[in-house]
Amino acid sequence: MSESKGGKAAQFGVTPQSVDFNDWYNEVVVKADLADYSPVKGCMVVKPYGYAIWERINRWMEDKFRETGHEGLLFPTLIPLNFMTKEAEHVEGFAPELFTVTRIGTEVLEEPYVMRPTSETIIGHMWAQWLNSYRDLPFLHYQSGAVFRAELRTKLFLRTAEFYWQEGHTAHETREEAMAETLQQLDMYHAFCRDELALPVIRGVKTASERFAGAVETFSIEGMMRDGKALQSGTSHYLGQNFSRAFEVKFQGRDQQEHYAHTTSWAISSRIIGAIIMTHGDDKGLMLPPRIAPYQVVIVPVARKENAEQMYAEADRLAADLKAAGIRVKVDKREGVSNGFKYNDWELRGVPVRIEIGPRDLEQGVVVVKNRNAEEKETLPRAEAVAGMQQRLDAIQAYLLQRATDFLIENTVTVDTYEEFKAAIEAGKWVRAFHCGDRESEAQIAEETKAKTRNIPLDGELFGEPEEGGVCVHTGRPAAYGKRVLFGRQY
Amino acid sequence: MSESKGGKAAQFGVTPQSVDFNDWYNEVVVKADLADYSPVKGCMVVKPYGYAIWERINRWMEDKFRETGHEGLLFPTLIPLNFMTKEAEHVEGFAPELFTVTRIGTEVLEEPYVMRPTSETIIGHMWAQWLNSYRDLPFLHYQSGAVFRAELRTKLFLRTAEFYWQEGHTAHETREEAMAETLQQLDMYHAFCRDELALPVIRGVKTASERFAGAVETFSIEGMMRDGKALQSGTSHYLGQNFSRAFEVKFQGRDQQEHYAHTTSWAISSRIIGAIIMTHGDDKGLMLPPRIAPYQVVIVPVARKENAEQMYAEADRLAADLKAAGIRVKVDKREGVSNGFKYNDWELRGVPVRIEIGPRDLEQGVVVVKNRNAEEKETLPRAEAVAGMQQRLDAIQAYLLQRATDFLIENTVTVDTYEEFKAAIEAGKWVRAFHCGDRESEAQIAEETKAKTRNIPLDGELFGEPEEGGVCVHTGRPAAYGKRVLFGRQY
Secondary structure, three states: OOOOOOOOOOOOOOOOOOOOHHHHHHHHHHHOOOEEEOOOOOOEEEOHHHHHHHHHHHHHHHHHHHHOOOEEOEOOOEEEHHHHOOOHHHHHHHHHHOEEEEEEOOEEEEEEEEEOOOOHHHHHHHHHHHOOEHHHOOEEEEEEEEEEOOOOOOEOOOEOOEEEEEEEEEEEOOHHHHHHHHHHHHHHHHHHHHHHHOOOEEEEEOOHHHOOOOOOEEEEEEEEOOOOOEEEEEEEEEEEOHHHHHHOOEEEOOOOOEEEOEEEEEEEEOOHHHHHHHHHOEOOEOOOOOOOOOOOEEEEEOOOHHHHHHHHHHHHHHHHHHHHOOOOEEEOOOOOOOHHHHHHHHHHOOOOEEEEEOHHHHHHOEEEEEEOOOOOOEEEEHHHHHHOHHHHHHHHHHHHHHHHHHHHHHOEEEOOOHHHHHHHHHOOOEEEEOOOOOHHHHHHHHHHHOOEEEEEEOOOOOOOOOOOOOEOOOOOOEOOOOOOEEEEOEO | OOOOOOOOOOOOOOOOOOOOHHHHHHHHHHHOOOEEEOOOOOOEEEOHHHHHHHHHHHHHHHHHHHHOOOEEOEOOOEEEHHHHOOOHHHHHHHHHHOEEEEEEOOEEEEEEEEEOOOOHHHHHHHHHHHOOEHHHOOEEEEEEEEEEOOOOOOEOOOEOOEEEEEEEEEEEOOHHHHHHHHHHHHHHHHHHHHHHHOOOEEEEEOOHHHOOOOOOEEEEEEEEOOOOOEEEEEEEEEEEOHHHHHHOOEEEOOOOOEEEOEEEEEEEEOOHHHHHHHHHOEOOEOOOOOOOOOOOEEEEEOOOHHHHHHHHHHHHHHHHHHHHOOOOEEEOOOOOOOHHHHHHHHHHOOOOEEEEEOHHHHHHOEEEEEEOOOOOOEEEEHHHHHHOHHHHHHHHHHHHHHHHHHHHHHOEEEOOOHHHHHHHHHOOOEEEEOOOOOHHHHHHHHHHHOOEEEEEEOOOOOOOOOOOOOEOOOOOOEOOOOOOEEEEOEO
16 A cells, blocks of 8 residues: 655644544545545545455455355446336335436437446346246345445545445345345344454344335344444345346246245445444544454654665564564655654554564664554564564454444443433434334434434344333334334434 | 256257357357346346456456555546546547436436546546655556446457456656556566466557557557457556646656656456457367366266265265365256256366266276366376376366467468468468558558457567568558567457
8 A cells, every 4th residue: 555655744633533523534534545535426536545445345255255155246337227116115215316327429328227326126137037946046146346326415435426335135935045144144244343343233123214225124233433323334135025026036936836036135335444434543543453454563664864774674574574474564664754754644544553663672672562552652572572463463453342342332321211312312322212113203203313213133232132012212102123222323 | 156957958059169159159158157148238247157257367466466566446437528538539539438427316417427438537637636746656556347338239248338357557757667567567467368367368569550549559468269360358558648648647756847647557358258268168168277267176976866965975075175175166966957967067167177976986986087178088096186186277277378379370370462461361360461550551451351450569479589671561661660560350
């Protein structure tokens, strides 16, 4: 990854989170060189440092998909406009956001194309041609690529008109199999977020009004950002037979009768990078979990002109030893910028561990080590720094997950009255409350508090085993769902 | 990768190459399950077996780019239409092929967007914002993704309106550095084709009339297909300062003066899969080079109902042993289809080695091995089959390269008269001839023979050291370029 070579005076200072979290976010994304604004309305440029994170996520996903029997395909980016209208709820959900191609060369198209906002429709169309018998099922497909949905206000990674994902699409013989797949992929996302990104996320089912356009059930993982807002970090949909009926995805069953397939779709998008930033970052900038960091260690040779060669060589040797231990490492040899500049730059960019090595350290056989999440530097024998590095990175990874988990639990309040509800939301918390399940009540709560249902958690993880029964915090009517619903303001 | 589960009666027969090469190609692509036609004009669906090949190519490229200091980014898919017109030759080249977005939701755009046919323009725009000093250079960037160029006649992988590539874009301080980069990447493509895909390709510089729209020099690698036609398999362009002037990509130089950057671009696209098919395939179907094959070995357990369990378990054990040896292997456990069906299916799909294992083989501790490129089966001790597999695959890889190289040399003719030229082209050969360099002469030759200049080979590889001087095979005028030019009909 390139870093600023000093040609532009880097400005490290970012607005403190407590002053304006939104400004903090926007400044960090640009100053850490993750992404930039583009001349295309609502679209971003993902820069090398951001791309390195996304590529790591993408490869992890593709490898996992392959491991679990899923197959990659590439479907066209364009979709005939009339496909979008075949599933009634689907078109209603997406119509306002569609980028429409009406010309090719000088030819005006009779039937326009839209740039895919998601690919259920065109995949359904192809499946209908490929599917004959129950023996052909399941179809376990995914596609990595870009999708397009107009956004009113751009926010890098979080709300961009073009974003990136791996969209999974599967078709099954039975409801049970499709539902099992839906939940399996939800669990996979949950584990990925927890183990790779140090993001504690809550698995749950969405209420009816928050479902994907065309789904029978939508499941989500929800993460809490440092400002207490929720970010829907991934979804998995059981689509029932809605799309298979719309696109004639049918097969001859074991009973010799014709059946419509049960289908699913699921995705995590480049928006998850926003979750990493907003869950772990602090007033110095990014704090990247070691398992996803493009560089896990940066080495700054503390050199003067007269000994630069020697110190660079020492730094390279140290880097080679760390690489041999399987660690991603970068040596910062920029000239014309101070060491202080470099320290601040790498803290802003969230590299988990910095090592400083100077002439005096060299004589003494030590290096200076600074964890991104610590205040103090440590002086360690060189060999120990190398041998203990993986363990150090693991500890930082664990620390970030624990810190985010504690924060989520501390900032989630269980309430039984609407007064408490409003006060907690106003204080930037998530709320666990019973709800009657009425769409209008949900809409009214959203209007009054700006909080929406996040999901109905599937299990007792983080919040303990669910209590049963209760009355609606808003209407006083009997609670639906048999357990508390999670509410919060959202991105 | 899924394979037909017998729900559709697979039809293995393909039109022989000698009867109709075009039909052969179209049938092989679809029957081997590499790709399918889509409901979007000119666009294909890449199916799992084709995607597995593309993913392998893509990862190889991304890893190589990283190794050589190049950085991945993601630029928007859309480009403001007015960007395309800033470089005069560029817009002329691409205008007839542009997919144009004129609406977002219900909003009609004042300034339309085009779906990128290539990204020099938008990257130039961003570089202008990122570049200040010579210290910021070089920019060594690439982007993996889809591009869009309308095609009159669709041919899967070869001519599709949407295709896939990694486009490289670099900016340099000097012409020399940019030219070195251009040639370095050309050499990298050449080595990739030779070593990974077993494709012998000829490196050379394009004549002026065959240059990329906006380039100062275009270099290409050209491969010969089994029908004698040429396929341009990759290009690398030195763009001079054309795009940097159009987009104000300038920097303060070492001399404190302002300079425009020298830029390059280069790409290999998904069309290379067409080259693999048409270079190595035969009348039975695909023949995949082992290094790129999704499965290098397929195991067919020769089982009856009563011993199926046992034979499947044996096949799995054999597969595990091969996997442990680093080999990509598939066990074909499809039921309801004959062994003959499976043999034909995997030959059609070009898997380099098939192993059959039956109850009698098991008793005797042997397996039956069949190379895709051999007529005869071999019976080998099981242990020997495993231990020798990598060497066998390497031999197949070498065989394919040698066969293709021999074919290319045999079917390239050196001529000095236009009569010989026409006869050779008519016979489906490539021609090496002197040419005067006149554009009109080139155009006339193309009209009369359907052969165009492929490139002017950079070195004597395959054809021996270049002769100097000579007169133009078409006009009799003094030859340009100082060596022979390669001509051939093309895809």
